[in-house]
Amino acid sequence: MSELGPAIDSYLAELGRQNASAHTLRNYRIDLREFLEYFSPPGAQPPSPAMIGVLQLREWLGSLYDRGLSVISIRRKLAAVRSLFKFMMRQGTVQTNTARLVRTPKAPKRVPIVPTAEQTNKLVDGVAAGRFERPHPERDLVLFELLYGCGLRISELSGLNLEDFDFGERWIRVRGKGRKERQVPYGSKAAAALEKYLVKRAAGPKERALLVNHRGARLSDRGARGIVSFYARMISGDASLHPHSLRHAYATHLLSDGADLRAIQELLGHARLATTQKYTQVSLTDLMAVYDRAHPKARKHRPAT
Template sequence: MTVDVPPAVPQGGGLPLLGRYLDHLRAERGLARNTLDAYRRDLARYADYLAEVGIGDPRAVATEDLQAFVAWLRARRTAAGRPYATSSVARIVVAVRGFHRFLAREGLTADDVAAPVSTPRSARSLPKALSVDDVARLLDAPVGGGPLPRRDRALLEVLYGAGLRISEATALDLDDADPVERLLRVRGKGDKERLVPYGDLAAEALDAWLVGGRPALSPRVPAVFVNARGGRLTRQGAWKVVGGHADRVGLAAEVSPHTLRHSFATHLLDGGADVRAVQELLGHASVTTTQIYTLVSRTALREVYERAHPRAQHAR
């Protein structure tokens, strides 16, 4: 089945090559649907630019055109009137560089014209993590014995107790949970599977939901987490669950499902877990991605040291 080019991508000239590249990403590299959707959006912006400057075939693009494209991106504004973040520009440039590398590898162009184009770099930002006490407040927020409070409590416990991405949690089916071994079979990016353990409190919440809550909603799907109508809980629905309970307990910072994943990783490392073990639990392809959480731990240690040690700061 062919991956459609987004409507924003004109179909004239050689631009259907963008669709061919998306087919390659899906079939050869096995990228997850969410990742493919991101590539579609980013390549659509590239197609907008090519149409604006009158280039009908990407095989005619020169390195100078791509450098001008980066400048064009930096001058763009979001719907809210803000400039694109450096990370967003970098992501789009990576997609476009991959496309031109594909054209060269397939023999459709003589050279990879994107090779000399550098990816904009942004300052390395640290993930947001809640304190252990704030996590406890959030996880205790759902109250009552009805189906939805039980579901919310189980969802929050699983997100934090297993460090799942929101898409991984909402994709869980009943067969993916092993209550005896307390393991979840998780399908991560690129449809890669991993087994993730979960602890006592997550097990209690999950059992209370699956036995005493979920059946009351007359589920029509095999999903672990369902909505009030019995369908699979969506990512947007799960975001509302997390954000709603965070607001309810007065957490000042914006809290998302990914905040719980960040907190999971940070608290494990603070507790002495090996970074490679945390990498496996998170499903990161590279340990480099996981190591950013060690920066969070070092920052916390530095703050404690500077507050507590009498010689940490020179008296002013």
């Protein structure tokens, strides 16, 4: 029997013991099960991990391209396989992390699409207005105030517990990628929204989650995304706006108002400054648009009238 399947099970169990996020566990489980299926032809056992070489991995990557997957998805799947091989090296199952010898597909450089400050404020103010018959309008407003006011990832937001808040000093302890913790401040509008919500928070007797659903249990990532999509569609007429759009807006608007790039990196929980620097590209794009509209040298020649 091949060691590949049991190695995947052991690795996923190890991730669970390391308190990897539910989002990470779900994605790695899907990616590695697909990897196992690729190397498990009908009626045959998969090869031993030591027999999977660079050529076989390149063929596997080629199959992902053939399926029409995006480069981002392929990069994520390759990262999962590299982590698996790293684990198998520690366990003595393989001698080399062969997956590291495969070149990572180059991701296209994309400038995030960011709503303007006016658009974002219109959306959040629309939520605060309470014009829609929603079961938990106070909770919905807290969700938007923290997404835009603190730049949280949706998984970070849904993972917040009551004890993560310093309500006096207005600080939140946020657990980000890799369970790394950071401290994020929040403003007066978020504080006012929290105060109103906590009075009406209808949670189960032992539930410590900040945001809860109609059953009194923790609001899931999917539930939070649905709330954002509803208000975006109803207020902005744009159902494509998602929670990460508000994180992009948070960073871009801070930068536009003069915040230091290093400070924004800390607030967002980015491990690398290069990740934060993409927001400078957004600001430069906006700046060029202003230049094209306003500067005499940029305007097209107008015929005399």
